Amino acid sequence: MDLALLRTFVAVHRAGSFTRAAALLGLSQPAVTSQIRTLERQLGRPLFLRQARGVTPTTVGDELAHRAAPHLDALVEIVESGLDDESSSRTLHLAGPPEFTAERALPALSELTGDDGRSLALRVSFGTTEEVLEGLACGLHDLAISTAWPRGALLTATPLCDEEHVLVAAPRWTERIGADALRLKGAPALEHLPLVEVHESLPFVSRYWASVFDSRPAATGTVVVPDLRAVLSCVIAGAGLAVLPRYLCAPALEDGTIVTLHDPVVPPLRTYFLVVRTGTLALPHIGRAHEWLQRAATAWG
Numbered sequence: 001m002d003l004a005l006l007r008t009f010v011a012v013h014r015a016g017s018f019t020r021a022a023a024l025l026g027l028s029q030p031a032v033t034s035q036i037r038t039l040e041r042q043l044g045r046p047l048f049l050r051q052a053r054g055v056t057p058t059t060v061g062d063e064l065a066h067r068a069a070p071h072l073d074a075l076v077e078i079v080e081s082g083l084d085d086e087s088s089s090r091t092l093h094l095a096g097p098p099e100f101t102a103e104r105a106l107p108a109l110s111e112l113t114g115d116d117g118r119s120l121a122l123r124v125s126f127g128t129t130e131e132v133l134e135g136l137a138c139g140l141h142d143l144a145i146s147t148a149w150p151r152g153a154l155l156t157a158t159p160l161c162d163e164e165h166v167l168v169a170a171p172r173w174t175e176r177i178g179a180d181a182l183r184l185k186g187a188p189a190l191e192h193l194p195l196v197e198v199h200e201s202l203p204f205v206s207r208y209w210a211s212v213f214d215s216r217p218a219a220t221g222t223v224v225v226p227d228l229r230a231v232l233s234c235v236i237a238g239a240g241l242a243v244l245p246r247y248l249c250a251p252a253l254e255d256g257t258i259v260t261l262h263d264p265v266v267p268p269l270r271t272y273f274l275v276v277r278t279g280t281l282a283l284p285h286i287g288r289a290h291e292w293l294q295r296a297a298t299a300w301g
């Protein structure tokens with residue numbers, strides 16, 4: 001049996017779509033369709049059920065993928081490991097949220113870009129979770145940092161770390177609220193205060209309110225800017241309250257330019273995941289970066 005047919009089959013099985021598999025393989029959709037039909041004729045059994053949006057594997061298709069995919073991935077690893085010698089340098093296409101990628105991931109990965117004969121070249125893209133996962137699925141990226149667990153078999157996720165969210169403001173706002181008001185009244189004490197957020201839907205504030213106060217925020221955003229680092233700058237300047245990742249605002253908390261307004265017993269957390277296309281961790285440059293980030297995350301706390 002032609003291994004190219006099996007490779008195409010596994011790609012379609014993981015992608016759930018002839019179109020997406022074609023993009024990943026660098027083939028035309030008709031070529032992928034033709035290869036799958038050839039394989040189905042050789043086996044004498046249908047491998048996929050065609051639907052309006054994508055394809056669904058048959059029982060035979062699932063069984064073949066379960067048996068063939070690990071061996072194909074192992075062959076890729078054998079071939080690619082030969083490229084990872086002392087004189088090779090590979091380019092990693094990384095995508096993720098701008099703040100976490102810039103503040104956490106890139107400083108960690110920069111240690112792999114040194115002049116050691118096995119250096120890693122980096123190309124970085126920023127985007128929302130939906131954007132980076134779609135780009136990864138389409139083959140635009142090699143490794144993605146996501147705050148959502150991807151669905152389907154095309155992508156494989158590994159938990160990386162949790163970030164704690166804190167409710168912060170400039171010190172003058174604690175004087176206006178009153179030392180005990182928030183502790184006694186909870187969310188109502190904050191209803192008429194200005195909020196700084198990354199989107200009109202108040203994603204960080206809403207998640208905090210639901211988790212800590214079991215309610216929804218009554219206020220609307222006074223300043224809306226699509227970057228958490230800009231949100232932090234606005235909070236330091238006194239523009240209002242915000243919910244921020246602790247890692248991002250820790251220096252400002254330490255020097256007193258902002259303060260926490262609330263310390264819940266169980267703070268809200270958000271999990272980050274490292275996501276790759278299934279099977280690509282066998283590629284040395286992707287596997288190396290993946291492992292390096294996991295090691296770095298153990299020190300992030």
